[in-house]
Amino acid sequence: MDLQSLVQLIGNVGFPIVLSLILLQTILVKFNKQMDGLDKRLAQLDKTMNLFVRTFHQSASKTPKQLEKKDDG
Known part of the structure; x- marks a missing residue:
């Protein structure tokens, strides 16, 4: 948005509306x-x-296998 179109918009619509936009x-x-x-x-x-x-x-899937090995040993 260039300065000239901004000034024209302010003149046509009003400062509060342009500021809000x-x-x-x-x-x-x-x-x-x-x-x-x-x-x-x-x-x-x-x-x-x-x-x-x-x-x-x-x-979790390895834990039961490790427990079985400890019980066997």
């Missing part, structure tokens, strides 16, 4: 950036939790 655009841009960051963090959390669950299941 500029603030709304700024807030929406920041909100979208925060949501993108949150989405990335949630995806990383999902990967981490899946890895944790796989590791837990692998260690």
Whole structure:
């Protein structure tokens, strides 16, 4: 948005409305950036939790076998 169109918009619509639109655009841009960051963090959390669950299941499946070896020995 160039300066001439901004001045024309202020003259046609009024200062409060233009200021509200500029603030709304700024807030929406920041909100979208925060949501993108949150989405990335949630995806990383999902990967981490899946890895944790796989590791837990692998260690849980090995535990009974190890107990049987100790009882036999």
